[in-house]
Every structure is written in structure tokens, then in C-alpha cells.
Amino acid sequence: MAERNLDFDKIIDRRNTRSLKYDFAKRRGMPEDVLPLWVADMDFETSSYIQDALIERVNHGIFGYSEVQTPYFEIVRNWMKIHHNWIPEEKWLIKTPGVVFALAMAVRAYTEAGDSVLIQQPVYYPFSEVIEDNGRKVVSNDLILENNSYHIDFEDFENKIVKNNIKLFLFCSPHNPAGRVWTVEELRKIGDICLKHNVIVVSDEIHQDFVFRGKHTVFANLGEKYQQNCIICTSPSKTFNLASMLISNIFIPNTQLRRKFRKEVDASGMSQLNVLGLVATEIAYSKGEEWYCKMIEYIRGNIDFVRNFVENNLPKVKMIETEGTYLVWLDFRGTGLSADELDAIIIHKAKLWLDSGKIFGKCGEGFQRINVACPQSILKEALERIKNVL
Numbered sequence: 314m315a316e317r318n319l320d321f322d323k324i325i326d327r328r329n330t331r332s333l334k335y336d337f338a339k340r341r342g343m344p345e346d347v348l349p350l351w352v353a354d355m356d357f358e359t360s361s362y363i364q365d366a367l368i369e370r371v372n373h374g375i376f377g378y379s380e381v382q383t384p385y386f387e388i389v390r391n392w393m394k395i396h397h398n399w400i401p402e403e404k405w406l407i408k409t410p411g412v413v414f415a416l417a418m419a420v421r422a423y424t425e426a427g428d429s430v431l432i433q434q435p436v437y438y439p440f441s442e443v444i445e446d447n448g449r450k451v452v453s454n455d456l457i458l459e460n461n462s463y464h465i466d467f468e469d470f471e472n473k474i475v476k477n478n479i480k481l482f483l484f485c486s487p488h489n490p491a492g493r494v495w496t497v498e499e500l501r502k503i504g505d506i507c508l509k510h511n512v513i514v515v516s517d518e519i520h521q522d523f524v525f526r527g528k529h530t531v532f533a534n535l536g537e538k539y540q541q542n543c544i545i546c547t548s549p550s551k552t553f554n555l556a557s558m559l560i561s562n563i564f565i566p567n568t569q570l571r572r573k574f575r576k577e578v579d580a581s582g583m584s585q586l587n588v589l590g591l592v593a594t595e596i597a598y599s600k601g602e603e604w605y606c607k608m609i610e611y612i613r614g615n616i617d618f619v620r621n622f623v624e625n626n627l628p629k630v631k632m633i634e635t636e637g638t639y640l641v642w643l644d645f646r647g648t649g650l651s652a653d654e655l656d657a658i659i660i661h662k663a664k665l666w667l668d669s670g671k672i673f674g675k676c677g678e679g680f681q682r683i684n685v686a687c688p689q690s691i692l693k694e695a696l697e698r699i700k701n702v703l
């Protein structure tokens with residue numbers, strides 16, 4: 314049967330589906346009637362192959378403890394090989410109920426309470442949450458914005474490591490919300506500095522399949538010495554809109570690092586995963602190619618749409634170039650509004666629920682993150698509202 318879910322213009326009513334994005338505005342302090350373009354899930358139906366496989370599995374009617382069978386790893390590896398030229402080994406894999414869960418496990422496995430952990434703000438806010446919630450301290454090597462694009466201050470990166478006795482770096486690659494797809498040169502520099510100072514790299518590559526400029530390199534693919542010093546976090550959840558399936562594939566090539574990580578996972582009480590997540594992963598990576606390719610082209614069109622709209626209609630706003638992810642980072646600092654004034658206007662006048670830049674770190678103040686994985690008509694409506702209130 315052919316793929317059916319390829320109409321990305323289709324508006325699907327997500328209200329009253331237990332959707333975090335659509336159903337919890339009031340509870341989260343937003344006006345009831347906001348248009349939500351915040352949390353990173355898509356307003357698109359996933360591949361019909363996944364839908365059908367889930368229906369078939371649900372119809373079986375028994376949801377006992379489940380584990381993966383032989384094809385699972387082969388399928389995951391094949392996706393990594395075809396899309397990222399990376400061939401992981403089966404023994405490296407630890408499955409977890411999400412990438413943020415894995416970040417927390419890494420913080421607990423590789424640092425002690427009171428230690429400092431390095432991140433690069435503005436960055437996906439759970440990075441600092443999992444550090445602080447586990448009694449560790451956040452140290453940020455803030456990214457530098459130059460000519461509409463973010464860069465790493467490597468001198469500051471190394472200084473912060475030395476000064477704060479850093480043992481762990483949570484790296485976002487591609488970077489949410491900065492939109493960077495890091496080059497091999499940048500990755501090597503990071504890898505070398507981390508090796509020099511014995512800093513373990515957790516590379517969160519959940520956005521690896523969303524690349525619009527440049528090429529994503531899996532951190533472990535840089536070479537043996539880098540591979541032995543990293544944890545690679547992947548998941549089909551962003552790529553195929555499966556966040557609530559709670560499944561991610563974490564690869565740890567180094568035996569000792571893997572052992573420590575697994576010990577923390579065991580200590581957390583986690584054992585088997587949701588069978589629906591396992592089924593969805595297998596089908597996504599084995600039959601989702603057509604859906605994936607068309608979805609990527611649609612999102613590319615949406616990113617172009619935002620760029621054109623901002624250039625032609627919002628003279629005081631700048632769009633940071635989105636090389637990767639489906640999250641566009643808009644710089645409103647040219648409006649002269651304070652971060653709080655900007656939030657108030659976006660939420661209460663434009664009636665939009667975006668992610669306020671300040672939650673990504675102090676250096677995110679004056680920015681807003683907009684999720685463009687939605688029908689273009691919704692995106693247009695959101696941008697028109699911004700135009701009207703500015």
C-alpha cells in the first residue's frame with residue numbers, strides 16, 4: 314500500500330487529544346485562545362505505515378512487557394548508515410524513554426552532586442534543568458551571534474572547562490534553537506579540547522534528520538578517539554513526530570562509559586519500553602522514507618517562507634539562519650522592546666504561544682522561537698499577527 318499521509322497543508326484539529334501544545338494553554342498561564350507554535354512536535358500526521366502498524370499492534374489487544382526482536386537494531390543501524398554514513402554496533406545501544414531522560418542519566422552517571430556541567434546557551438532549556446534538578450551547576454559557553462549566525466568561542470569553551478573543573482559537556486547537534494549544523498572542523502575542535510581535559514561529550518543529535526544547509530556529522534564518526542569519549546543521543550521522535558511514544562536510541566561505544574550509564578538507568582527503575590514506541594521506530598526507519606523526504610521539503614518551504622516574510626514585512630526583526638531543526642529563532646532586539654514587553658505583546662496582543670527566548674538562557678532575551686512544523690497557512694497566520702502587533 315502506498316503512503317497516504319503526504320498532505321502537509323491539511324489542518325488537523327489537535328484540540329482535546331491530550332496535546333501538550335494545544336490543550337494546556339490556560340493551565341500553563343496562556344490565554345485560552347492562543348495559537349500554539351511552541352513545543353517541538355509537528356502538526357502533521359506521521360507516516361501512514363506507522364499509523365497502520367500501530368493500529369495492527371493495538372488490535373492485538375495485549376500490552377504486556379515487551380522487548381525488541383532481531384530486526385530492530387538492523388533497522389536503526391540502516392537508517393544511521395544511509396542518512397548519516399555512520400555504522401553503530403549493536404552492543405553500543407541503550408534504549409531509553411526519551412532523550413531528556415538520557416541526558417539526566419548522563420549527568421548522574423558522569424558527575425557528582427555539586428559538579429559543574431558545560432552547555433552552550435541559548436540552548437534547549439531541559440539541558441539546564443537536568444543539570445540543576447540533579448544538584449549540579451550550569452556553566453555556559455554562550456554561543457556568539459555574528460552576521461546572523463551562531464559560532465563557538467573556543468577560547469571561552471576551554472577556559473570555562475579549566476576554571477570550573479568540567480567533566481561533562483551537553484552538546485546540542487544540530488543546535489536548538491541556534492539552528493546550527495556544526496561543521497567537521499567545529500566538531501573536531503570541540504572533541505580535541507574535551508579530550509585534552511577529560512571532558513565527556515554527550516551529543517544530543519535528536520535533530521540530526523533536519524538539515525537544510527551543510528551536512529550533519531555524527532560526533533562518534535569523527536574518529537576512534539572521539540568515539541571513545543562520547544554518548545550519542547538519537548530518536549525517531551522528532552523525525553517522525555512520535556514524541557509521546559517515549560523511545561530513544563542512545564549509543565555509547567566506550568565500554569566503561571556504557572556500564573556507568575546503564576547502572577544509572579537500572580537505578581532509575583526503568584526496565585522495558587512501551588511496545589508502541591518499539592513498533593513505531595521499526596516502521597519509521599524501515600518504511601518512512603517517502604514521508605520523511607516530503608516532510609523535509611515541506612519544512613524547507615516553511616523556513617523559506619519565514620525568511621521571505623521577515624525580510625519583506627518585519628524590518629525590525631531578524632531571522633537567524635536555520636541550517637538545521639524545524640525551530641526558527643527570531644531576533645526581536647531591533648524593536649527596542651524589553652524581553653518582558655516582547656513576551657506580553659506576543660502572548661496577549663498577537664495571541665501567539667511561542668517559546669520565549671529567555672527560557673533558553675540569559676543570552677536568549679529579546680528572541681522568540683517559532684516551530685515551523687505546521688501547515689503553511691498556520692505559519693502565515695502567526696507571522697501576520699506578529700506583523701500587526703509590531
Ligand SMILES: Cc1ncc(COP(=O)(O)O)c(C=O)c1O
Pocket residue numbers: 353410411412413414437485489517519520548550556560561
Ligand atoms: C535538543 C533536544 N533534545 C531533546 C528533546 C526532547 O527529547 P525527548 O522528548 O526524547 O526527551 C528535544 C525536543 O524538543 C530537543 O530539542
